[in-house]
Amino acid sequence: MGCGASLNIEEFSSFYAHYSLGSTPKALGKGSYGSVFLANAKHSSTTQSFAVKVQTSRRTATKKIEHEAKIWKLCASHRNVVHFVQMCQEADIYFMVMEACQRSLFDRLIDHPKWSWEQLAGDLHQLVSGLQHLHLRRVLHSDIKAENALYGGPDGKVLKLADFGLAVYITPSEGPLTRARGSRSYMAPEMLAGEGYAFPADMWSFGVLVYVILVGQFPIGQSKQTKSELTRNIIKVDKEPGRVTNLANKLKRAIATEQGKLDRRQGNASTEVSNRSSSEFQRVLPGPSSEGSVAPEELLNRHVSVQMKRLKVVEFIRLFLQRNPQERSSANEAMQSELFGELQSMRQEHRAMEVDSQLVIINRRALKRTDQKDSPQDLPAEEKPQNEEPRTPVATPDGPESPSTKVSGKTPPAPQTPAPPSGEVPKPPPLRRKSYTSGRLDSKLEDPLAEPKLDKPEPLRRRSFTASALAENSSKGQTLLQVPKGRRKSDVGQTPAPSGSMSQSAVLLEVQARDLRPSSENPEGHEDSLLKSSKLDQRAVPSPPPSRGSPAVAARAEPDDGPADGPAEELGERNAMTKTFSRMSSRGSRMGVRSMLSRDHSGFDLLHQLANTNVRGDSSWRMEESGLEASTLRQSRSRGLNSQVSGISMRSNRSNHRLGEDNDEVSPLRHSEARNSGDQAPAPGRSSGGMSMVEEHSEGPTPSKLQRRVSLGEMQDPSPAGRNLRRRVSFDEVLVMQHMVPLVPNQVQEPQPEQAAEADSD
Numbered sequence: 001m002g003c004g005a006s007l008n009i010e011e012f013s014s015f016y017a018h019y020s021l022g023s024t025p026k027a028l029g030k031g032s033y034g035s036v037f038l039a040n041a042k043h044s045s046t047t048q049s050f051a052v053k054v055q056t057s058r059r060t061a062t063k064k065i066e067h068e069a070k071i072w073k074l075c076a077s078h079r080n081v082v083h084f085v086q087m088c089q090e091a092d093i094y095f096m097v098m099e100a101c102q103r104s105l106f107d108r109l110i111d112h113p114k115w116s117w118e119q120l121a122g123d124l125h126q127l128v129s130g131l132q133h134l135h136l137r138r139v140l141h142s143d144i145k146a147e148n149a150l151y152g153g154p155d156g157k158v159l160k161l162a163d164f165g166l167a168v169y170i171t172p173s174e175g176p177l178t179r180a181r182g183s184r185s186y187m188a189p190e191m192l193a194g195e196g197y198a199f200p201a202d203m204w205s206f207g208v209l210v211y212v213i214l215v216g217q218f219p220i221g222q223s224k225q226t227k228s229e230l231t232r233n234i235i236k237v238d239k240e241p242g243r244v245t246n247l248a249n250k251l252k253r254a255i256a257t258e259q260g261k262l263d264r265r266q267g268n269a270s271t272e273v274s275n276r277s278s279s280e281f282q283r284v285l286p287g288p289s290s291e292g293s294v295a296p297e298e299l300l301n302r303h304v305s306v307q308m309k310r311l312k313v314v315e316f317i318r319l320f321l322q323r324n325p326q327e328r329s330s331a332n333e334a335m336q337s338e339l340f341g342e343l344q345s346m347r348q349e350h351r352a353m354e355v356d357s358q359l360v361i362i363n364r365r366a367l368k369r370t371d372q373k374d375s376p377q378d379l380p381a382e383e384k385p386q387n388e389e390p391r392t393p394v395a396t397p398d399g400p401e402s403p404s405t406k407v408s409g410k411t412p413p414a415p416q417t418p419a420p421p422s423g424e425v426p427k428p429p430p431l432r433r434k435s436y437t438s439g440r441l442d443s444k445l446e447d448p449l450a451e452p453k454l455d456k457p458e459p460l461r462r463r464s465f466t467a468s469a470l471a472e473n474s475s476k477g478q479t480l481l482q483v484p485k486g487r488r489k490s491d492v493g494q495t496p497a498p499s500g501s502m503s504q505s506a507v508l509l510e511v512q513a514r515d516l517r518p519s520s521e522n523p524e525g526h527e528d529s530l531l532k533s534s535k536l537d538q539r540a541v542p543s544p545p546p547s548r549g550s551p552a553v554a555a556r557a558e559p560d561d562g563p564a565d566g567p568a569e570e571l572g573e574r575n576a577m578t579k580t581f582s583r584m585s586s587r588g589s590r591m592g593v594r595s596m597l598s599r600d601h602s603g604f605d606l607l608h609q610l611a612n613t614n615v616r617g618d619s620s621w622r623m624e625e626s627g628l629e630a631s632t633l634r635q636s637r638s639r640g641l642n643s644q645v646s647g648i649s650m651r652s653n654r655s656n657h658r659l660g661e662d663n664d665e666v667s668p669l670r671h672s673e674a675r676n677s678g679d680q681a682p683a684p685g686r687s688s689g690g691m692s693m694v695e696e697h698s699e700g701p702t703p704s705k706l707q708r709r710v711s712l713g714e715m716q717d718p719s720p721a722g723r724n725l726r727r728r729v730s731f732d733e734v735l736v737m738q739h740m741v742p743l744v745p746n747q748v749q750e751p752q753p754e755q756a757a758e759a760d761s762d
C-alpha cells in the first residue's frame, strides 16, 4: 500500500502558535479516537474558524494518525470532502486542523428527518460526487456512514466526506484488500466474508446509508441480533437485501392502490370517498396548514407522487446493495443515474418545489435520539458497553407517517404495527450511533466461518480489581497472587500439582511476542541461538537494586511470599531470568517462548519465578527493562499507577492484528481467542503474539475448539522431564499477574521515544 503524499512527523508545527481553542473549548464532536473542537486562527485578519481533531499518541498510534493525514491530504481538494488544513503537534498530542462543518448527516437525520425531493437527490449527488473523487484518487474510504458525512460550506448545505482514519490508498497493481474495516452495519458482504474487496465496498456502504436516510433503519439485520449474527446476515445476502425488495414491492402496491383510488375518484366523485381519502393523506402529508384548501384529487395526486419518488430512491439503492461487487454500480456509474438526471432538469427549469418541500421521505419514527438514556441502547457510543447490540426496533421500515409522531425532544412511543405477513423480513434494528467503528472493530470482529454454537468455555478464574483496590493492596504490601484453597503462597510453583485432576483453569504468563525474526543477536532466528543469548544474559545482568520504601520493598517484607525470599544470588538469578524472559518476549516468538518452557522440567518454575518476581514488586523494573507494554505503562502512569496486567493468555501468533492497519487477513482464531482467554484487547498499535501451545500440542477439528480446550487449562508439559514424569501438568492454581503499584518518583523511567514509537508502530 503506497501513498503519494509525504508527511513526516517532524513537519508538524506547534498548534498553539497558530491557533487558539479559546478559554472554554467548544466541542464539535467525539469519535472513537479523539475529540473535535472549534479553533480560531491567531494570525488571521478575519476571525477564521476551523475544526481540530485532537488525538493523543497514547490513545492512537502515531503511525495511524500520520496515515490518516496522508490519505486525507491526497483527496482533500474537493468540494465534497472536508478540507484538510494542516497537522500540528504539541508533545504527544496531535491536532488535525480542518475546515469546520456545521453538523453531521446523522445529526440531521435525528433533528430534521425531512428531505424534500430536491434536497434528497442533491445530498445523494454530493455524496456520490465525493466518493467518485476519492475513488479516482484510488482512495477507499472504508467507513462511509451517516456520522462521517458532514454539512459544511458557506450555507451549511454542502455535504462532505470526513474521517479518513480507515481510508486506504490502493495501488493499481495491488490485489483486493482482505482485512475487514469499518462499521459493521455498513460493511460490504465480500469484506465480512473475507473474499477480498476494493472500491465497490464503499458503494455498498453508500447504499446502506441511502436506505438509512430513507427508512431510518439498516437494511440488513434483525432486532436483538448479535454481531456475529449480523455478520452472517450480511454475508448471506445473495442479491440485494430482502428488505429493499420488500420495500420496493410495498411501494409499488401503494402506488397501484392510490392510482386506483385516484381513477375511481375522478370517475365517480363522492363526498364520502373524498373525505376518507383526505384523512388518509393527512398521514403522509403533514399539517393542515400545508394542505389548506387543496382539493382531494390534488392530495391524491401528491400521495402517488410521494410514493413514486420513494420507489425511485429504493430502485437507486438497488444499484448498490448487490451481493456481487461486480454487479454493484460504481461512483462513476451512479453519477449517471436517473435520479440525478431528474435533479439536473429540476434545477435547470427552476421547477416549483412547493409540493416536494412537504414530502416526508424518511420514516422518522424509526429514528432514536442518542442522547436519551432510557436504556443502554440509547446511550451515546462512548457510554455504551462495547458489546451491546441493537435491540428493539421501533417502527416498520416504510409505514405511513403518523401525525402524532413527533421527533423533537422525545422519542415517540413505539407504534402498534401489524405483524408482518409471513415471508416478510423481520423488523430491522433501530438506527443508532455505532461505537464499534475503526480499528477497535478488528479486535471484536468475529470469524464469520467459525462454528456458531460451541460450548461455552468455563470462565477463567481471573481476579479483577479496581485500580484503587489494587493500589491499596500493593501499598499494603499485599501481593495479588491467588492461591488455591489449601495451599500456601510459598507452595505455588514449587511442587507440581497432583496429576489426575485436570483443572479448569489455565496458568500462563502473558507473553507479548512477535514472530521470531532474525536479528543481530539471533541471526538465524533459531531457538538454539535464542537460548544461547538468554544464557549469556543470565551471566551478564546484575540484580537491580530495589527502591527503598517502595511497595516493592514492602511486598518483600511479607513473610508468606514464597521462594523469592532467598539469598541475593537467587534474586540475581531470578532477575536474570526475568531479563531473559523480557528479551524473548520483546523480540521473541512462539519458538522463544516454547524454548523457555522446555529448557528443563523446571521450565514452568521459571514462569512461577517470574510471577513471583512480578508480584513481589519488581514489576516496575521488569517493565522498564523489557519495554513491554509501553503504552500500558504510559497510560497507567497518567493515572499515577504503574500497572502490568499479565493474566492469562493463550493466543495464536496470528492474533491481535488491528483493523485498518494493513491488509492482513482476519484471523479466524482471533475472536475465539480473545473471548476464551478472558484477556483484554491489546493496546492499540501493538501486535502481540503469544504462546502457541494450541498449535504446538493440539490437533483438533477447528481452531475455535482447540482454543477453547486449551483455555480450559489442558496444557501438556512440553519438556522431556515433564513427559517422563507425568506427561501432563495440571495447574490447580491461577496466578493472577495483575499488579498495580502507586508510582514512586524515579522508580520508573519514561520509555525511550524510539521504544514508544516502536511499540506504536507495531
Ligand SMILES: Nc1ncnc2c1ncn2[C@@H]1O[C@H](COP(=O)(O)OP(=O)(O)OP(=O)(O)O)[C@@H](O)[C@H]1O
Binding pocket: 028, 029, 030, 031, 032, 033, 034, 035, 036, 051, 053, 082, 098, 099, 100, 101, 102, 103, 104, 147, 148, 150, 162, 163, 164, 165, 437, 438
Ligand atoms: N470538520 C468538522 N467539523 C465539525 N464537526 C466535526 C468535524 N469533523 C468531525 N466532526 C465531529 O466529530 C465527530 C468525530 O469525528 P471523527 O469521525 O473524525 O472522529 P473519529 O475518532 O475518527 O470517529 P469514528 O472513528 O468513531 O467515526 C464526527 O462524528 C463529527 O460529529
